[in-house]
Amino acid sequence: ALTYGIEESVAVSLLINRFYQAMCAERRWRVEDWREYLQHHPLVSRLIQDLVWLQLDKNGQLINSFRSNEKGYFTTNEYGAEVLLYENQFITVAHSALLSSDDTAQWQAYLKVYKVNTLFDQFSASLPDIGKFKDGIIDDRLGWLMDSFTLRDVLKKLGYERDNSEDGGYFYSYYKYFDSLNIYINIE
Incomplete structure (x- = not known):
């Protein structure tokens, strides 16, 4: 568990809200930008480990869903299958509306088995009619x-x-x- 002082705690709350809004807006980062500004940031790199991400091709089509770990590796919900990220691809925060019901169920099971406390719920909501x-x-x-x-x-x-x-x-x-x-x- 991460512990923070008051200033860090406020910053973490703001970052979590920004990630939540990024999920709702389907914000996309180029892989290069995601690595530079999120994965290699001293605070943010810890937070992104508690989210599930989507890897998209240059046309916005889903390639993989994955999580980042503390060693900088990316794994899928298939219990350890590794993901490689390439330039000219994009990353976005995962949501159940963007995944199949099977993938959503697999991620829910994965997060439960590995006792991952996500920053916010990514997989129980569906889009309104x-x-x-x-x-x-x-x-x-x-x-x-x-x-x-x-x-x-x-x-x-x-x-x-x-x-x-x-x-x-x-x-x-x-x-x-x-x-x-x-x-x-x-x-x-």
């Missing part, structure tokens, strides 16, 4: 009942913040802003 979007609103949970504390706890775990209180101290929404995408999500 686009057919449920109406004028930018998803209302498939409209009318469901839940107590406010349960809702608060669920949304806080997902990184949402409570909106400002209105008259009488009431508030009606939670929000999350993805600055790298310039997207503001509001849940009322």
Whole structure:
């Protein structure tokens, strides 16, 4: 387990959030840049070991999924199969929406067997049904009942913040802003 002072802890929290946003945005790094700025960075190199990554060809097609280890090797979810990274390829943070259900299940099993505490959950969420979007609103949970504390706890775990209180101290929404995408999500 890594231990950090206050400044490092704040930096780690910010980096984890940036990796999460990179996953959501499907940010791609050229292999050369990923190696230079992430793999060889003294702090970030430790963090990237707790994520699963995707190796993409120059057209964005999936080649492999892998993890980095402390020795600088890259292995797949097939328990030790090694991955080689080449120039003119790209790296992105893995997500269940980008992998087959078999690969997702294999990674979940791998992470459990090797007791890897990932920086955030990469494999339990799926993409929402686009057919449920109406004028930018998803209302498939409209009318469901839940107590406010349960809702608060669920949304806080997902990184949402409570909106400002209105008259009488009431508030009606939670929000999350993805600055790298310039997207503001509001849940009322």
